[in-house]
Amino acid sequence: MPLGTSMDYESADSRTKGCWDPAPILKPFVEKWTSTIETPDFVIDDVWCGMVGSLGFGGGVTTEMVEFWKNALKDIYKGEEGRKKVRMAVICLLSRDGLLLRLGGIKCPIYWLQASLGNCFSCSHIPL
Numbered sequence: 001m002p003l004g005t006s007m008d009y010e011s012a013d014s015r016t017k018g019c020w021d022p023a024p025i026l027k028p029f030v031e032k033w034t035s036t037i038e039t040p041d042f043v044i045d046d047v048w049c050g051m052v053g054s055l056g057f058g059g060g061v062t063t064e065m066v067e068f069w070k071n072a073l074k075d076i077y078k079g080e081e082g083r084k085k086v087r088m089a090v091i092c093l094l095s096r097d098g099l100l101l102r103l104g105g106i107k108c109p110i111y112w113l114q115a116s117l118g119n120c121f122s123c124s125h126i127p128l
Contacts, residue, residue, distance in 0.1 A: 009098035025051070026090050033087040044077040044086060046070070 008014040010022050029048060052073060053066040077086040 006100075007098060007103060008100040009096055010093075011098070020055075022093050025055075026094050030087060030090050030094065033083050033090070035083065039080050039083050042077075042079055042083040044073050044082065048086075049073050 006014055006019050008019070010019060015021055033042075049070040050066070053061055053069055057065060057069075076082060
């Protein structure tokens, strides 16, 4: 189930169609969350939580939604395991491959959740 995502990877071609370039935004987080020592006191920061709320959910996000996800993210991504999880998730966004060229081979139903306005993480221009 793709959720608010492009079927293409974050390629130069996808950016000409309005998709985002994740590298300038996400690389600093990967660097910040890279550690050679244990980080038992790690807590995801408010900057990341705010980005998820604003970029991830677009312009229709409510204060209640932002608070819910801020609390959820802080609960999920805490301690050493939380730091590793969030770092891997961000690396996935930076280096993922695309599904676009494989769409013709999909023969099962797909439930694709996609925002229509203000969602920087999506590219709704790609027809299925």
